[in-house]
Amino acid sequence: MSAVSIQTQDFDPAAELAALEASGGGGVASFTGIVRGEGGLIALELEHYPAMTSLQVERIIEEAKARWPLLGVRVIHRHGRLKPGERIVFVGTASRHRTAALEACAFLIDWLKSEAPFWKKEHFADRATWVEARAEDDARAQGWRT
Amino acid sequence: MASLTLVYFAWVREAIGRDEEVVKRPAPDVTIRAFIEGLAAQGGVYAEAFALPDRLRAALDQRFTPLDSPIGDAGELAIFPPVTGG
Numbered sequence: 001m002s003a004v005s006i007q008t009q010d011f012d013p014a015a016e017l018a019a020l021e022a023s024g025g026g027g028v029a030s031f032t033g034i035v036r037g038e039g040g041l042i043a044l045e046l047e048h049y050p051a052m053t054s055l056q057v058e059r060i061i062e063e064a065k066a067r068w069p070l071l072g073v074r075v076i077h078r079h080g081r082l083k084p085g086e087r088i089v090f091v092g093t094a095s096r097h098r099t100a101a102l103e104a105c106a107f108l109i110d111w112l113k114s115e116a117p118f119w120k121k122e123h124f125a126d127r128a129t130w131v132e133a134r135a136e137d138d139a140r141a142q143g144w145r146t
Numbered sequence: 147m148a149s150l151t152l153v154y155f156a157w158v159r160e161a162i163g164r165d166e167e168v169v170k171r172p173a174p175d176v177t178i179r180a181f182i183e184g185l186a187a188q189g190g191v192y193a194e195a196f197a198l199p200d201r202l203r204a205a206l207d208q209r210f211t212p213l214d215s216p217i218g219d220a221g222e223l224a225i226f227p228p229v230t231g232g
Binding site: 033046047048049051052055056077088089109110112113114115116117118119120121130131132133137138 | 153155156157159205208209210222224226227228229230231232
């Protein structure tokens with residue numbers, strides 16, 4: 001079982017975890033990304049490439065499934081305008097054992113950051129700026145290639 | 147005449163002032179980089195948006211593609227800054 005949602009609305013991590021727990025594995029791991037309100041941030045705007053996004057996230061999930069024996073994968077990524085404290089992204093994995101679930105979850109969020117077509121713009125009271133890609137994020141994603 | 151749909155995202159979209167346009171497709175062996183440099187040579191908003199190709203990333207038919215790859219017979223070329231999702 002794997003499912004991808006690219007959506008503007010919020011989601012319920014507890015419901016997503018319950019679904020993964022029902023997949024028959026012995027371990028479920030998850031990551032939830034939240035908008036940080038640092039530096040007076042008013043809102044975070046996420047733009048994406050609608051024709052490509054789901055397709056690309058499915059490719060990333062296929063890569064994870066090729067590496068770890070996963071019983072369930074759930075990815076939710078929001079777009080649109082989000083306020084500090086709001087959820088942005090959810091990655092959940094289920095496997096027979098914890099190692100596969102934990103590693104696949106880390107792999108998926110690292111690759112979503114550097115391989116999924118989303119762009120963030122930070123809105124402050126007096127300006128709005130596009131977020132620059134971080135070399136550290138690229139390095140983390142590259143690390144899974146070796 | 148074969149056409150190529152250009153789609154732009156993030157600050158590239160803002161600099162160009164539109165999110166999509168259709169142009170005549172170049173010869174199949176023209177690379178994305180050469181095509182972008184050709185657009186930049188037109189001046190105006192293109193010169194501004196495409197001044198530094200190394201700051202840009204691209205996708206051909208919804209698949210990330212290195213700038214030095216040929217455009218081939220693709221129908222859609224997306225040009226954008228490095229992604230910042232997650």
